[in-house]
Amino acid sequence: MDQETIASGLAPKSRKPIKSGSEYIDSLRNRKLKVYLMGELVEEPVDHPIIRPSINAVAQTYDLANENPELASAVSPFTSERVNRFLHISASPADLVMQNKMQRRLGQLTGTCFQRCVGMDALNSLHSVTFDLDEKYGTEYHRRFTQFLTRMQTANFVIGGAMTDVKGDRGKSPSQQADPDLFVHVTRRTADGVFISGAKAHQTGCLNSHWLIVMPTMRLEAADKNYAIVGAIPVDAKGITYIYGRQSCDTRSAEGGDIDVGNAQYSGQEAMIIFEDVFIPRELVFLDGEYEFASTLVERFTCYHRRSYVCKTGVGDVLIGAAATIADYNGVERVSHIKDKLVEMTHLNETIYGTGIAASHQGMKMKSGAYLPDEMLANVCKHHVTRLPYEIGRLAQDLAGGLMVTLPSEQEFRHPTIGPLVEKYLKGRPEISTEDRMRVLRLVENMTLGRNAVGYLTESMHGAGSPQAQRIQIARSMQIEFKKELAKTLAGIADASREDISDDLSMYMARVFAPVGT
Numbered sequence: 001m002d003q004e005t006i007a008s009g010l011a012p013k014s015r016k017p018i019k020s021g022s023e024y025i026d027s028l029r030n031r032k033l034k035v036y037l038m039g040e041l042v043e044e045p046v047d048h049p050i051i052r053p054s055i056n057a058v059a060q061t062y063d064l065a066n067e068n069p070e071l072a073s074a075v076s077p078f079t080s081e082r083v084n085r086f087l088h089i090s091a092s093p094a095d096l097v098m099q100n101k102m103q104r105r106l107g108q109l110t111g112t113c114f115q116r117c118v119g120m121d122a123l124n125s126l127h128s129v130t131f132d133l134d135e136k137y138g139t140e141y142h143r144r145f146t147q148f149l150t151r152m153q154t155a156n157f158v159i160g161g162a163m164t165d166v167k168g169d170r171g172k173s174p175s176q177q178a179d180p181d182l183f184v185h186v187t188r189r190t191a192d193g194v195f196i197s198g199a200k201a202h203q204t205g206c207l208n209s210h211w212l213i214v215m216p217t218m219r220l221e222a223a224d225k226n227y228a229i230v231g232a233i234p235v236d237a238k239g240i241t242y243i244y245g246r247q248s249c250d251t252r253s254a255e256g257g258d259i260d261v262g263n264a265q266y267s268g269q270e271a272m273i274i275f276e277d278v279f280i281p282r283e284l285v286f287l288d289g290e291y292e293f294a295s296t297l298v299e300r301f302t303c304y305h306r307r308s309y310v311c312k313t314g315v316g317d318v319l320i321g322a323a324a325t326i327a328d329y330n331g332v333e334r335v336s337h338i339k340d341k342l343v344e345m346t347h348l349n350e351t352i353y354g355t356g357i358a359a360s361h362q363g364m365k366m367k368s369g370a371y372l373p374d375e376m377l378a379n380v381c382k383h384h385v386t387r388l389p390y391e392i393g394r395l396a397q398d399l400a401g402g403l404m405v406t407l408p409s410e411q412e413f414r415h416p417t418i419g420p421l422v423e424k425y426l427k428g429r430p431e432i433s434t435e436d437r438m439r440v441l442r443l444v445e446n447m448t449l450g451r452n453a454v455g456y457l458t459e460s461m462h463g464a465g466s467p468q469a470q471r472i473q474i475a476r477s478m479q480i481e482f483k484k485e486l487a488k489t490l491a492g493i494a495d496a497s498r499e500d501i502s503d504d505l506s507m508y509m510a511r512v513f514a515p516v517g518t
Helices: 003-008 021-027 052-067 093-110 117-137 141-155 222-227 250-254 292-329 336-361 375-385 388-400 410-414 419-425 434-448 453-462 467-477 480-491 508-513
Strands: 035-037 073-075 082-084 159-162 185-189 193-204 211-214 229-234 240-244 270-281 285-288
Touching: 021 052, 052 082, 052 093, 093 292, 093 336, 117 141, 117 159, 117 211, 117 285, 117 292, 141 285, 159 193, 185 222, 193 211, 193 229, 193 285, 211 270, 229 270, 285 292, 292 336, 292 375, 292 388, 292 434, 292 453, 292 467, 336 375, 336 388, 375 388, 375 467, 375 508, 388 434, 388 453, 410 419, 410 434, 434 453
Parallel strands: 035 240, 159 211
Antiparallel strands: 073 082, 185 193, 193 270, 211 229, 229 285, 240 270
8 A cells, every 4th residue: 555545544445435244344355465374375364264254243343333323333523424333432421331232232243252342442542642642742643533533434444453562571661672673663753654663462353454553552661752652554554464363273164064163154353463664654643752641541441441341241142042052952941050050140241241331331521522431440340351251151161061072073963974873862852953952062162162262261361451450450449548537437436537529530439429421
């Protein structure tokens, strides 16, 4: 892609807005991306059997916006037209809540990661951060950002967020690394823009996006100034290489058949992105060198993204349904301990949803006009997500039984000699087909051990920050001294001094008692 096209923010072939999932899939063709998978350069990612299910999942974000526009789209103040909710800036707590409802529904429809939450949360974070940058330094980042956002909304593009660096020696800052490329950084600046090099790890849906927004991954100091860079880059920009990440059981998607894969239609996607002297034009740079704002961006992004893990409740709905179905097929759905385990799975799932929705309801208005979810509740939500899906998965495996991991393959089931024996001996209830029983068992395997366990389990642990990151943020917000005074006052301790609730909305208790929508 030439520099003039990059600066315009629109690829020539994509000026017509994308309106449907099928049009989205077509928009990904013929981009000549440099993608390596299983040691081979992929000629056309759209047609690769391992990659295609992840593309299908993103396509659902377009189709849902058409099928249920109130849920998955919103009227943009920039275009005055309906845009996909993944491209919308939340202007109220209701907008934040609708993001969560959309995320849960897409989890239900795909049973996997649909890959657009990082981009949505990056856009919402940058709206307020660029505004604050301009207010402090008199820069033009917010104007650039809103112009870029307007073009993205008009074209209905997918935006990927690229935050996590490969990091190298975790005990050293970016500028202290033996190899400077272990964190993405500016290699040179010109009158027209900047050039960056480095790598971003496990980037969700990056190949399936049209544009990437590169962001710093951590708090930076003055010595790290060249690592303080935020900018928008087309996915097919010169100098980018994608190395596709392996997923458990991923080659089943290339074996033919659709039973053993568990969920043949949908999957997530992660890849490593290598940037080698990649150009970002000045108009698409939204932060450059203002290192003290890196922590602000990371904190606001994680605040959005940690309550975005409400998406896991939609996936959890599917897994609970699969566990209930296999219990039904095995003829034990009315057994009391089976029903109790399904109740427990539901309780855990709704605990995640409840804290995520609460974080959105208790969102607060930033100077830019965007609304930020409640930081404490967002971190509580994500901390639940690092634990509860594992227990839901364990209970699903309990209800599925050992056959989930010892099933013969689809080839045996289809075999003219062995197939009838498999059909006979793997029968559950007589009125349920053996094939249907096998399909549900493979779905449970897929979601708890296979391809989609990547998004439901391990990503739930480490995405948007590993568990300790949430505990640090919770510790910062828990106002222990305030709570001690409450206890001492009621206990009659002489030196107690009952404190008033602060009206400073950076304090959690102030947000708890503030009028809704403040």
